[in-house]
Amino acid sequence: SFLVPYDDECAALAVGVRTFNAPAKEFFTLRGYTLFEMGDIIAIEKSLNIKGHNSFCPCRSCEIKGVRNVTDHKKLYYVPLTQPDGRSWDPENLPLWTPERLVAAIQKFDEISATIPDQAAAAKAKDVLAKFHGMKGLPALRRVGSLHYPRSRPWDTMHLFFENIVPNLVKLWSGKFKGLDVGTGSYEIPADTWDLIWEETAAAVQHIPSDFVRVLGSTPGYYTAEAWAFWFIYLAPILLKGRFPDTKYHTHLCELSDIIKACLRFTSTTVQVETLWQDIIRWVRKYE
Known part of the structure; x- marks a missing residue:
């Protein structure tokens, strides 16, 4: 595996590598550990x-x-x-x-x-x-033991939300998700209303600096994760207000938007993390 050389280096760094400290003009034992592993x-x-x-x-x-x-x-x-x-x-x-x-x-x-x-x-x-x-065998990079299973591999919001949940929700609200009907719900938005929503989306971002968002066209099939992120967090709560047959689905949308915003904070307190955990649980229960 291409990770073998890196795994060897992790093991060597855990034992310690003799390193020269130029300002102090002396050698010391350098140790390093991998604490997180990021990826899709x-x-x-x-x-x-x-x-x-x-x-x-x-x-x-x-x-x-x-x-x-x-x-x-x-x-x-x-x-x-x-x-x-x-x-x-x-x-x-x-x-x-x-x-x-x-x-x-x-x-x-x-x-x-x-x-x-x-x-x-x-x-x-x-x-x-x-x-x-659900496993095939032992995980990689386990020799040193600095990586916690599974906390050292956090979920990434891009793939979790903006490549999966958000576009799938739009498909569900459009009646185009895996052949499902609304059942006992009333969340489906008509196609002509969606056409209007996408037109309003394109118009809404015309005067927003490109540092914040790229041009969002009227064809969501070409939306990137970045486009879905901006649309769902900042535009969808406004554009979809009054569009659902039942307002509870709009409330549910806004709750997910708030959850995503909380996940994107640069810092969070223990209380905020606990609140976020409860908000996610409540959102999933409402979804089901």
Whole structure:
């Protein structure tokens, strides 16, 4: 792997490297540790050696399990708090991944190798276990132990919100999300209203300096994550006001906009983080 040289350097820095201090004119032992690993969703999944966001156990932060639409032979899993069979997950007490839980899960793979002599049977048992835990093996860059599993790999707002949640919500509100109808809800906005919304979007940014936002055209299919971010945070709460058949969906939109703003703060207090956590839980529960 291309990470092997870096892993070797991390190990050397953890032990200590003899380094010259020019101002003091003396040598000292330099130590360094990797505390965070940044990357998009796919890159972090590969680094953690997990199955990822479309698997039965998709989350890199907790062991929540997914469900899929077997009646229509769908293969992708989704992760509702309340599952079709009535079982539910408590968002305030999810089974979070910890280094200890990771080690315990990996030990199960070792136990299979030690107790099942037949290689084919052992491989099948490991596949079942890998599906249940959502992992393929040990994560990369684990030798030094400075990276916490999984807190050292934070989620990035660009892919989480502006490449996934926000454009998917717009598709849902447009009646174009995976063939779903509104069910018992009333959140779908007519196509001609959307045409007007996108025209108003293009007009709204004409006189805003380009340092803040690029030109937003009337075709959202070409929107980048940056465009979706500006539109959803600053324009959508205004442009979509009065457009939903039921005002509660506009309120729900504004709540997500506030959540995103909170996530983008440069600094946050402990109280603000706690409030944000509760706001996210409340938003997801309302969505379901």
